[in-house]
Amino acid sequence: MSTTSISVRMDSETKKEGEALFKELGLNMSTAINMFVKQAVRENRIPFTVGDPRPNAESLEAIRDREQFLASGKKPRFSKAEELFEDLGI
Incomplete structure (x- = not known):
């Protein structure tokens, strides 16, 4: 060739x-x-994901909320995974 x-x-x-x-x-x-x-x-495509590594506005808000919660000194406690998911909104 x-x-x-x-x-x-x-x-x-x-x-x-x-x-x-x-x-x-x-x-x-x-x-x-x-x-x-x-x-x-x-x-037949770009062989890797092309995207912006920066978090979107919704993710940034969730990060700020979690940082504020942790800065308050509170510690989240969950007895079930479902409780954690509910707290995280997923």
């Missing part, structure tokens, strides 16, 4: 960090990119 070259733009810090990681894994940048593309083609 013949090969072709591509050009990829990325910031220099990401490139440096990627090269260091791939070197630890016994790969170079070209091999890592080829692995990514082959896996994407095989799965």
Whole structure:
């Protein structure tokens, strides 16, 4: 199978960090990119979840509520898992 070259733009810090990681894994940048593309083609999708790692507004509110509760000195006690789930709203 013949090969072709591509050009990829990325910031220099990401490139440096990627090269260091791939070197630890016994790969170079070209091999890592080829692995990514082959896996994407095989799965017919991006082979990992693309999303925002930051919590949404609802999660942030729940985190703040829980932090305030814990800061109050109260300790939640539950005798059944169902009570915990109910307290958590799930």
